[in-house]
Amino acid sequence: MVLGQPHLGTVEVAGVRRKVDMGLLEDNMPVAGDWVLIHVGFAMTKISEEDAAEQMHLLHLLGETEQAVEEVRGYGLEAGNDVTHAQDASIQ
């Protein structure tokens, strides 16, 4: 926090430090180490590390469901040959 101006905090991005107004986050004040979204010199929200990680995970999965399905098809296991797989296919 900046002395004398309690609503200001210092943020850093890629080694660049900037004083930013935290007034819009009064309900949920960020602490050192938190990441925030800044817009016109004001912190708008805290960035949720958890949600970011979940999103990256989803992005990594993109196309994998399709890949998994193709792999299964590649084994030549069509409906009738293997009852278990046919059931799984219908659940999908």
Added chain:
Amino acid sequence: MNGSSAVQSTVSFRDAQIEMAHGAGGKASRRLVEGLFAPLLYADRNAPLGDSGSVQIGDATVLITTDSFVVRPLTFPGGSIGDLAVNGTVNDLAVSGARAQAMVATFVLEEGLPTSILEQEVRAMARALDVAGVPLVGGDTKVVERGKADGMYVTTTGIGEPMPFVHLDPRSVRAGDKVLLSGPIGDHGITILLARNELDLEADLCSDTRCVLPLIETMVESAGPGIRWMRDPTRGGVATTLNELARDCGLAIALNEEEIPIRMEVRGACELLGLDPLHIANEGQFLAVVAPEYATAALNALHGVEGGEAAVLIGEVRTEPACAVVVTARYGGSRIVDMLVGDSLPRIC
């Protein structure tokens, strides 16, 4: 005035008044030069407008260039107006393929400028001249009323001797030529912006102002015949300089985004302010277009010299899209980068 009465002096510059943008080094500046100065003043209408002019004196060819320095604040991390004034002109000559031989300087001083500051700048100039090995052989001083000069304005004019075996002409650029950049971009412009303290932004950055003559001499030694064009990307940045080249040679300059060296702090500041590093001024870098068979030699030569370690090939020349600069990201998406239009950062250099 110049004896060729047959020359049409058609002024095509239509703006009613001069604005900051006309000095920013981008499109507006170009319009002013091409539309007003060139038709009325330039003798050789067909030669592309370069940083320097070539003059024949008897048997000798001499290159001459001039530049004025308008900076606020006068001193900043990494240097001051004195450094810029000397390095700027020596570099202009160097990228025109000439070794600076002598310089003259004019000072426009603001009433009330503390002598201590003036002395500091003159000392800085003396140091820079010493490093560059260039003598100052003349000068002039004027003083204007308080409020009319931001402290001081400096103009330097230098003459240089062309380096042998170097023939620079944008019209000699060919598809397949490589684009070489001497080092990280954006340092100077962002440093100045932060030094103004208007923005509550802090970073460990300093201006990259330096004399690039030794680097260019080294490069010329190994790759001279293959160097088609050189320029220092000052106001308007790499984007403006390369757009000028693209227009002058009628070809496309294709850059690989991930090859362009940008310091982390410059990236951060640009992200925070919505600026493009390609449009930010540099004072200690140069761009060169080199024939492909000489490109590796040019690069290796630079890597072997102090100050040249960061030199890198950032792209190549292509036929399409003509007269444009395209930047391609690692994942394949591409965008056209135009010249600077307005003046996002006034009084940078």
Added chain:
Amino acid sequence: MQYVDEFRDPELIRKASDEIHRLADAGRHYRIMEVCGGHTHAIYRFGLKDLLPENIDLIHGPGCPVCVLPMGRIDDGLAVAKGEGMIFAAFGDMMRVPGTSGSPLEHKAKGTDVRIVYSPADALQLARKNPEKHVMFFAIGFETTAPSTALTLMRAKSEGIGNFSVFCNHVTIVPAIRAILDSPDMRLDGFIGPGHVSTVIGCRPYEWIARNERKPVVTSGFEPLDLLQSIVMLLRQLHAGEARVENQYKRVVAWEGNTAALKVMAQVFQLRPYFEWRGLGFISQSALKIREEFAEWDAEQRFPIPGTRVTDPKAAQCGEVLKGVLKPSQCKLFGKECTPEHPIGALMVSTEGSCAAYYSYEHRKSTAMVASIASVA
């Protein structure tokens, strides 16, 4: 840079692009609108159109606050700024927007004290530093920026800073989207929902689009992976015949928005009964006005405002481009009389305007695309 670089990972971008190609039904032509100017800018800056199949069309919406500001408001602001001892402060985006007698920068060249600021807080600071002058902050922006202006006004009031006022042009995004959907020429399949506006208002305000108009909305971030993932999510919904609001930008947008920001806005602003939007006409309940309690800091209360109304030049088709009916290149003036250097309309001046983005990043690329396809064959 954290939270930036990961969302530009080339491998993941390729994966996302592949998934989009896989999902896009070859027999169908998708028209997806991105409302927010920041998204328009990002799409061009990252060359994202290169990564999409031919049958997905990204239509640019009216979420560019500079673009929808009527010229008359700029004239009014500059008229006040010409007064003795006035400082006109605004964001960089506003500086080159033409009014009838020139842009703020052109007025600066003629002697008006015009300053670029990066924050309304900067403008208030100018007032503190220049007690003998009056600083008028020309405020523009959607709900992303309005809370910051509101907080600044609150600080001005609590500190008793008398030489500061705001000329308020804040507008709200939902009425703009409604105007688009009400437009008879518009056929859209879905929306890439505003990113930063949503950090303030949350996702609830878009539910009527899904429920009443049966169009999916995915609020998106601004990195390449954010936009691509949002398009994947839209395509999946369209395939399943669904129409829901989804939040792709979870790491930053909470479904309920930012309560503190909404509270501050409500304390300082109220809705104007109607407001003129450039290209869209008068829209009711679509803009913010400063409340009576802050009248002393409301430029419209402190200074005589001419109330200029300007009709756009007939040939300029800003309205249709704004609504996404026309592509920038289809406007008769595009690239000829209207360029970033000599802009006729605001869409060419603002960095978020679709015409400027298209002109700067795209329109000369078409030759390149054709040439490279030809050489592969």
